[in-house]
Amino acid sequence: MSPEQLSSYANAIINILVDYSPKLISAFIVLFVGLYAIRLINRSIRKIMVKRNLDPTLTKFLADILLWALRILLFVTFISNLGIPTTSFVTILGAMGLAIGLSLQGSLSNFAGGMLIIVFKPFKVGDTIEAQGVVATVLEIQIFVTKMLTGNNQTVFVPNGALSNGTIINYSMQGERRADLTFSVSYDSDIKKAKEVLLDVLHKNPKVLENPAPEVFVKNLSASSxxxxxxxxxxxxNYGSVFSETLENCKAALDEAGIAVQPYTIQK
Incomplete structure (x- = not known):
């Protein structure tokens, strides 16, 4: 390559840089200012949501979505200032979003379920619930699954889609819980005395609440009891201990009173 050609190429490159430098400088100014502004906006949004006592999981999730949405918008603005056509880029993003959405239909269902749980709060961390055939304490509400711990120390992950669409029994929401037990006695027994003995057992247990008052009544007259x-x-x-103590103490009290106990069923 001759010196004249080198000089010509160098001049062409210099002219391109001179012509393109304003766009390049303005694009990077937009990029740096935008990153700083996004950081401030994200921080402010997080503070606002914390002040309004929004769920921490929801706060983090919404803040992250906003962060990435602003970053994508900033990137499109940056390449637009560089003079690169953005129409094809936006089309590619749309196609990618559609493909990802179709391939992750189950995950999107769990995502939607997680949002419903976080927003409507049928339960919170620390509650004991029964759902999807599992009775456990909620450890963490994640975006796609809910992490729970059973009574025998097993960790269970339940998909939020199934959880939000099914029946949920929250044992912790009201703060108090009633144990429903059934004791069967012989027809030869004194019914009034049996009732007094059972009520006396409940009133003597300090863990049994006086308000609401405990109840004992004839539930059924079966064929043999x-x-x-x-x-x-x-x-x-105290629910677990009250349940078991009531079983033990009522049986002992009935035996002491000479009242025959028949085979009975327990309803939880």
Whole structure:
């Protein structure tokens, strides 16, 4: 290559740089200013949501979505200032979004379910719930799954899509819970005495609440026994011990009173 050709190429490159430098400088100014502005906006949005006592999971999720949406918008603006056509780029993004959406239909269902759980709050972290055949304490509400811990220390991950569309029993929401038990005694027994014995057991247990008052009443007259419904109320933290103590103490009290206990069923 001759010196004249080198000089010609160098002059052409210099002219291109001179012509293109304003766009390049303005594009990078937009980029740096935009990144700083996005950081401030994201920080402000997080503070506003925290002040309004929004769920921490929802706060983080919405802030992250806003962050990436602003970053994508800034990137499109940046390449537009460089003089690069953005129409084809936006089309490619749309096609990619459609393809990802079709391939992740199940995940999107779980995502939507997670949003419903976070917004409407049928339960919160620390609640004991029954759903999808599982009774467990909620450890963490994630975007796609809910992490729970069962009574025998097993960690269960339930998809939010199925969880939000199914029946959820929240045992912790009201703070108090009633144990429903059934004691069956012989027809030869004194019914009034049996009722007094069962009520006395409930009133002597300090974990049984006086308000709402515990109940004992004849529930059913079966073929071979008189069935009593025994219903003590307890705080959620004491429910398990009240349930088991009521079984043990009522059986012992009936035996001591000479009242024959027939085979019975327990309704949880």
């Amino acid at each position: 008189v069935d009593f419904a025994v219903r003590p109320w307890a705080k959620n933290a």
